[in-house]
Amino acid sequence: MHEMSLCEGILDVLQQQAEQQQFVRVKTVWLEIGKLSSVEPDALRFGFDVVMKGSLAESATLEIIEVDGQAWCFACQQQIIIEHRYDGCPLCGAYQLQINDGEQMRIKELEVA
Amino acid sequence: MCIDCGCNAGDAKIVGHSHDHDHDHAHSHDHEHHHENRLSPAHAHAPTINPARMVKIEQDILGKNNQYAQVNREYFRQHKIFTLNLVSSPGSGKTSLLTKTIELLKAELSISVIEGDQQTSNDAERIRATGVKAVQINTGKGCHLDAHGIGHAIETLAPEDNSLLFIENVGNLVCPSAFDLGEAHKVVILSVTEGEDKPLKYPDMFAAADIMLLNKIDLLPHVDFDVTQCIEYARRVNPRIKVLQVSARTGEGLALWLQWLKASHSVALIG
Numbered sequence: 001m002h003e004m005s006l007c008e009g010i011l012d013v014l015q016q017q018a019e020q021q022q023f024v025r026v027k028t029v030w031l032e033i034g035k036l037s038s039v040e041p042d043a044l045r046f047g048f049d050v051v052m053k054g055s056l057a058e059s060a061t062l063e064i065i066e067v068d069g070q071a072w073c074f075a076c077q078q079q080i081i082i083e084h085r086y087d088g089c090p091l092c093g094a095y096q097l098q099i100n101d102g103e104q105m106r107i108k109e110l111e112v113a
Numbered sequence: 114m115c116i117d118c119g120c121n122a123g124d125a126k127i128v129g130h131s132h133d134h135d136h137d138h139a140h141s142h143d144h145e146h147h148h149e150n151r152l153s154p155a156h157a158h159a160p161t162i163n164p165a166r167m168v169k170i171e172q173d174i175l176g177k178n179n180q181y182a183q184v185n186r187e188y189f190r191q192h193k194i195f196t197l198n199l200v201s202s203p204g205s206g207k208t209s210l211l212t213k214t215i216e217l218l219k220a221e222l223s224i225s226v227i228e229g230d231q232q233t234s235n236d237a238e239r240i241r242a243t244g245v246k247a248v249q250i251n252t253g254k255g256c257h258l259d260a261h262g263i264g265h266a267i268e269t270l271a272p273e274d275n276s277l278l279f280i281e282n283v284g285n286l287v288c289p290s291a292f293d294l295g296e297a298h299k300v301v302i303l304s305v306t307e308g309e310d311k312p313l314k315y316p317d318m319f320a321a322a323d324i325m326l327l328n329k330i331d332l333l334p335h336v337d338f339d340v341t342q343c344i345e346y347a348r349r350v351n352p353r354i355k356v357l358q359v360s361a362r363t364g365e366g367l368a369l370w371l372q373w374l375k376a377s378h379s380v381a382l383i384g
Contacts, residue, residue: 002257002288009174021168031174038291038317063169085350095349099320105174105291113165 003043006053006105013107014057023112026057030109034102036069036085069102125221125262127269128234128249136239142382160217178292181260185295187279188267195381196278198296202311203284206328208236210361212277217371222378223276227266229258229283235358236281257288277378286315287379297381298323305336311344316350324355326370331360 014026029048033039035100041064075094078099084103088095120264136306189196200209215224226247228237237249248270250262262278272278280296282289290299303311306329312319319325325347327340344356357373359366 001289005255005257005288005292006174007258009177012177013170013172013174017168017170023166023168027165038287085320086313086346088349096352107170107172107174110168110170111165112168 002038003040003047004051006039006044007047010048011051011055011057011108014055014110017110018056018112021112023110024056025113026060027111027113028061028063028111029057029107030063032063032065032067032104032106032108034067034069034104035083036099036102037105039105041066065108067102067104069099071097071099073097115367122303123252125252127262127266128237128251128301136358140145157353172314175291175293180262181264182293182295183261185260185267189295189297190384192272192274193382193384194272194274194276194278195378196280196294196296198280198282198289198294198299199302200286200289200299200322201284201302201304202286202307202315205284205302205307206361207284207302208239210302210326210328210359211281211368212239212243212363213364214279214370215240215245216375217367218277219243220375221375223273225270225272225276227258227263227270227278227280229281231255231283246272252283256283256285257292258282258294259292260296263294275375275382286311288319290315290317290321290381297377300324300326302326302328305333305340309339310346312343312347312350320351321352322351324357324373327356327358329362330358330365331363354374 010029014029018024033041033044044064045062052058052060069084071080071082072094073080073089073094074096076089076092078091080089080091080097082090082097085099089097119346159275197212199207209256211226218224224245226237226240226245227249228240229252230249231238231252231254234249237247240247248266250258250266252258258280280294299322301318301324303325304328308314327343340358347354347356357366357370359370
């Protein structure tokens with residue numbers, strides 16, 4: 001549900017950047033979305049098309065780069081990859097994990113004209 | 114259109130504001146004012162048709178919300194207002210727990226409340242019946258409160274210095290987890306009439322919260338709810354989460370909750 005708000009946040013950034021960096025159209029938007037962020041990529045794609053209608057990014061292509069969830073396991077002292085927040089360490093099963101990547105929702109790059 | 118920052122508040126509206134205030138506190142927003150005509154080709158600075166090019170951005174999508182949240186947080190810090198963001202699914206007993214907490218604390222502390230719901234002012238009215246100030250934000254179609262709306266609600270509510278401010282978020286265990294409002298802590302409320310595996314089903318919220326209040330424990334004899342298992346699930350997604358077991362109806366466990374509130378409020382006064 002909050003993917004619509006996120007798309008409005010994206011549009012705000014695009015409008016602000018259009019002024020600062022002197023462009024009038026956005027053709028492609030690259031987002032970096034962590035697998036542990038609370039974002040559903042499909043809902044984001046749907047919201048993106050709706051929110052960008054009538055804006056400088058109407059019909060722009062949305063490219064989503066998914067980033068793996070990573071954590072430090074305190075039990076086995078190793079950097080590990082996890083699919084979900086509730087996962088245990090794939091090596092030792094412990095839940096004492098410090099997540100250190102995969103929570104981001106970032107606009108990375110734009111193709112503009 | 115809001116007067117102070119010229120924003121278009123969209124579907125959200127703040128209810129409980131029937132007269133004009135003089136707002137003399139410095140709650141400033143950094144707004145960008147967009148002039149659409151500058152975006153049209155006729156007014157663009159480039160003399161020829163722009164070729165396609167790449168622009169590096171590297172900005173957080175929630176950057177704007179986070180900026181507003183920082184403004185709110187700074188306001189709370191300056192005025193020594195201890196702010197909690199209460200989150201839960203609908204029907205967890207959030208409002209009952211809040212009214213009970215207010216009844217027990219209002220003699221000692223100045224308290225005010227921002228209520229968030231999609232529609233109706235029912236909850237703000239329940240809060241006002243306890244004798245404390247409350248404003249209602251109706252989010253319309255929105256599923257969460259955002260930091261910008263909270264900034265405006267603070268202007269309307271004008272919480273006292275050195276006070277306790279509760280923000281009761283929209284009943285939803287998903288979306289409010291992503292939106293920082295400037296609060297000191299998110300407090301997640303889960304009732305024993307729900308499933309004990311909710312921390313696993315909605316891990317983002319339990320990871321974002323610092324405290325879990327397990328409510329309606331007076332009903333434990335009548336439901337199949339495994340408290341130990343629930344706490345274990347919550348700690349899986351958030352090893353640091355504090356857990357308090359309470360009943361808003363019987364008052365069981367509330368002494369510890371009040372003790373935590375008063376202690377945390379005292380720490381906030383130090384600044």
